[in-house]
Amino acid sequence: MYNLIKKILFRYPPENIHHSVMRGMKTIYALPLGKQLLGAFCGVKDKSLEREVFGLKFSNPVGLAAGFDKDAKYIDELAALGFGFVEIGTVTPVAQPGNDLPRLFRLPADQALINRMGFNNEGAPAAAARLKNKKSNIIVGGNIGKNKVTPNEEAVSDYEKCFHALFDVVDYFVVNVSSPNTPNLRALQEKEPLKQLLHHLQQLNNQKSAPKPILLKIAPDLTNEQLDDIIEIVQETKLAGIVATNTTISREGLATPTAEVETIGAGGLSGLPVKEKATAVIKYIHEKSNGSFPIIAVGGIFSAKDAQEKLDAGASLVQVYTGFVYEGPTIVKHICNGLRR
Numbered sequence: 001m002y003n004l005i006k007k008i009l010f011r012y013p014p015e016n017i018h019h020s021v022m023r024g025m026k027t028i029y030a031l032p033l034g035k036q037l038l039g040a041f042c043g044v045k046d047k048s049l050e051r052e053v054f055g056l057k058f059s060n061p062v063g064l065a066a067g068f069d070k071d072a073k074y075i076d077e078l079a080a081l082g083f084g085f086v087e088i089g090t091v092t093p094v095a096q097p098g099n100d101l102p103r104l105f106r107l108p109a110d111q112a113l114i115n116r117m118g119f120n121n122e123g124a125p126a127a128a129a130r131l132k133n134k135k136s137n138i139i140v141g142g143n144i145g146k147n148k149v150t151p152n153e154e155a156v157s158d159y160e161k162c163f164h165a166l167f168d169v170v171d172y173f174v175v176n177v178s179s180p181n182t183p184n185l186r187a188l189q190e191k192e193p194l195k196q197l198l199h200h201l202q203q204l205n206n207q208k209s210a211p212k213p214i215l216l217k218i219a220p221d222l223t224n225e226q227l228d229d230i231i232e233i234v235q236e237t238k239l240a241g242i243v244a245t246n247t248t249i250s251r252e253g254l255a256t257p258t259a260e261v262e263t264i265g266a267g268g269l270s271g272l273p274v275k276e277k278a279t280a281v282i283k284y285i286h287e288k289s290n291g292s293f294p295i296i297a298v299g300g301i302f303s304a305k306d307a308q309e310k311l312d313a314g315a316s317l318v319q320v321y322t323g324f325v326y327e328g329p330t331i332v333k334h335i336c337n338g339l340r341r
Contacts, residue, residue, distance in 0.1 A: 002328035014104040014113070022074050025329075029077045038080040042329050044336045051084075053294050053316045054213040054240040056139055056171055060084035061339070062307065062332045065298045065319035066143035066174065066217075070121045072130040079136035082332035087319065088127055089143030090176045093161035095123035096147055099181065105264045106325075109255040111302065112271030113322050114264050115247070116181045119145050124165035131169035142170035143217065145182065152184055152193065156200050163201055172212055175201065178219040178246040180268045186219060191229045198237040213240030220245035220277045220299060224284065231289045241294035242285060243319075245278045271322035275300025279313050286314025302327055304338020311339075 009017050028034045049060035063085040064078055072088045079086070098120025105114045121127070124144070131140060144162035146155045159175060166173070175198065177188035188194055198216065205211040216239055218230055234242060247268025251261055254273060278299025286295060297315035301307050302323040310318050324331050 002330070006326070006328065010106060010108065013102065014106055015101070018104075022069075022077075025077050026074060029080060035076075035080050038077070038329075039082075042081045042333055044082040044084075044333050046336070046340060048340060049084075049336055051317060054172065054215075056213065058084045058139055058317065060332070060336050061311070061317045062335050063087060063139075063141075063296070063317060063319040064324065065321040066090055066141070066176070067115070067117070068321055068324065070127075072127040072134075072140070075131065075134045075138065075140060076136045079138040081329050082336070083138065084332075085139035085141060085171075085317070087141035087143050087174060088131075088170070089121065089174075090119050090145040090179065091121050091124045091127050091142065091162055091166070092119050092145055092147045093124055093158050093165070094147055095121065095126065096149075103267070105267070107254065107256045107261070107269075107271070110271065110273050111322070111326050112254070112256075112269055112273050113325065114261075114267040114269050116265075116267035118148065118181045119179065124162045128165050128169050131166075139171045140169070141172045141174055141215075142166040143174040143176050145176045145179065146185070148182055152187055155188060155193075156197050159197060159201060160204060163204055167208065167212065170212070172240065173201075173214045174217050174243050175214065176217045176246070178217050180219070180247060180249045180266075189219065189222070189226070189230075191233065194230075195233050195237065198233060198239060202237050202239070215239060215241045215243050215296065217243040217246055218281070220248045220274055220281055221250065222281070227281065227284055228288065231285060234293055235289070239293065241296065241316075243296045243298060244281050244285060244315075245274070245299050248274045248277060250277075270299070271326070272300045272302065275306065275309075279309055282310060282315050283313040301335075302331075304335045304341075307335050307339060 099118035146158035297310035
């Protein structure tokens with residue numbers, strides 16, 4: 001059924017249809033019995049799927065990655081679709097429009113997306129205000145970043161502002177220094193700037209009466225030496241874990257014609273082409289760290305088999321994004337049913 005619907009949806013620009021579909025889902029949810037209908041069609045309820053990770057109890061291990069519901073507009077609706085957790089953002093201290101349109105592209109031959117959104121969002125305070133009014137008890141992560149105009153030397157201040165704005169309304173934080181779509185952001189993954197940033201956030205966190213788990217989201221394009229530095233920093237700063245991985249800047253091995261890919265231009269590639277690279281990063285980190293901290297896996301997860309590969313590599317939880325676009329609203333149910341079997 002969804003394959004037929006997808007053929008129609010894919011005729012429209014990706015960003016436009018994303019907003020239209022999500023508004024439609026919100027309308028269905030608001031109807032009498034709408035929530036129950038979504039839950040019956042897509043929901044997941046099974047005690048055996050519950051996971052406890054970094055002190056939080058997840059109803060199931062399948063979450064929605066950051067970037068899909070940047071501004072926390074659809075939390076309750078996404079909970080009805082069965083997600084075990086939702087990560088909002090990336091949010092920045094001040095609202096910003098992001099990069100010029102078009103900035104989101106489909107590669108159907110590769111079951112992939114390329115995006116150069118550029119942290120378009122309405123700002124951390126706006127997201128916090130919405131989260132205060134959510135009705136569901138779904139776990140929410142806050143993915144935080146810096147504004148485009150903020151120089152790297154002042155980035156710590158931006159992350160601090162987001163941390164304070166979201167602290168009372170999210171269950172965990174993810175520090176995003178790995179998006180390829182904000183100029184020079186990935187330079188913050190280098191050892192010394194990253195250590196300074198994470199130490200500062202943990203210092204703020206430890207001043208709270210009930211600190212929140214803070215995780216780091218990393219790129220799939222890091223060398224083993226850089227991953228070794230990441231492991232050392234995570235252990236030294238006592239972070240709760242890692243989200244692996246963000247999108248890749250690589251264009252290797254695509255079935256989509258090279259000319260078409262070059263016409264699209266810059267951006268992060270997600271979906272099946274990043275699956276093996278993300279799994280390799282997870283396996284390396286898990287083994288080199290002796291499993292000393294949890295990993296949330298994201299990258300090319302479309303099925304229960306894909307999710308199980310990530311879990312076998314050392315992940316504790318998984319997230320979908322591109323898989324959600326290509327597989328449709330029952331993806332969580334299908335993955336969870338497969339994992340249960």
